[in-house]
Amino acid sequence: MMEKKEIRKQYKMLRNKMSEMEVKEKSDRICQNIISSNLFQQAERILAYAPLGNEVDIRPVIEEGWRQQKRIVFPKVFGDTMRYFEISSFSQLKEGTFHVMEPVETNPVDWEEALVFVPGVAFDRQGNRMGYGKGYYDRFFEGKTQVEVAQEIQISQAQVSRLEKVGVAYELQVADQLPTEENDLPVEYLVTEKGVWKRQ
Numbered sequence: 001m002m003e004k005k006e007i008r009k010q011y012k013m014l015r016n017k018m019s020e021m022e023v024k025e026k027s028d029r030i031c032q033n034i035i036s037s038n039l040f041q042q043a044e045r046i047l048a049y050a051p052l053g054n055e056v057d058i059r060p061v062i063e064e065g066w067r068q069q070k071r072i073v074f075p076k077v078f079g080d081t082m083r084y085f086e087i088s089s090f091s092q093l094k095e096g097t098f099h100v101m102e103p104v105e106t107n108p109v110d111w112e113e114a115l116v117f118v119p120g121v122a123f124d125r126q127g128n129r130m131g132y133g134k135g136y137y138d139r140f141f142e143g144k145t146q147v148e149v150a151q152e153i154q155i156s157q158a159q160v161s162r163l164e165k166v167g168v169a170y171e172l173q174v175a176d177q178l179p180t181e182e183n184d185l186p187v188e189y190l191v192t193e194k195g196v197w198k199r200q
Contacts, residue, residue, distance in 0.1 A: 004179055008130055011122040014172050015054045026170050027057040029193040034061050034117075037196050039166065039189065043115035046072045047084055047163070050093055050101035055119050056168045059090070073111075074103040075136075082136045084109055113162040118187055123167045127186035127199035128178040141165065141185045164188055 018026075034040050046065055051057045065072050066088060073084040077097040086107040087093065096102030118137055122130040131137055141163065167187040171194055180186075190197045 004130065004133075007175070007178065008121050008133060011130070011173055011175075015121075015170065018054050018170070018172075023054050023057065026193045027051075028060065030056050030168065030170075030191055031058060031060040033191050033193070033196055034058070034166075034168075035064050037191070039115055039164065039196070040065075043164075044070055045111050045114035046070055047111070047114050047116040048072050048074055049117055049119050050074055051119070052098070052100050056170065058117055058168060061117070062090075071109075073107075073109050073114075074101075075140075076102040076105065077136065080136075080139065082140045084111075111163075114164070116163050116165045117168050118165050119168055120173070122173050122175050122178060123169050123187070123190050124175045124178045125190065125197060125200055126177065127167070127188065127190065128180050128184065129167055129187055130178050135183075138183055138185050142183065166191055 040061070043065075046062075048058065048062055048065075049055075051059070062072055071086060072088075073086045074093065075082045075084050077100075085103040085105055086109050087103045092104045092106075093101040094104065118129065120129045120131050129137075165185075165187040167190040169190065169192055171192045174190070174192060186199060188199050190199075
């Protein structure tokens, strides 16, 4: 199996080759799949992301979420960590770390239950995700979704996090199988222009 560095480079290249029209058409289909899903319809709180470059543009999902009065937050990087802040308009985003649009720091949240949209360089059908190599999402989720660990140290079920992680990607970003490491946390769902898959 190829090394992570080479796989990351290969899939970034594939995505970067997409035309502006292809990005828009596939992003629109992905957004339609998200909005029509029970996952989205039942969610009251959403952890979103601001697309960078040719990442899937989920802004139509965010707009529909606000229309349905869902609460929506975006991530902001602080050193090696990432925190989420609630906003109610795209005008509350400004360019930040790595040129990613980040939220104003007025309404910090630390929700234990929400739907989380996770971007990435590549995914597989088993729910494995390959990010950009910085580890922000893995560090954020570490300990938050580990029900087994929580049960081992006898934390009550009420305290166990319920963050439903949804990988968002184009079909061309989906691999047969990605190499994984112990600290790589999988997503529960994967959505592409072809549909929504639950982790196998």
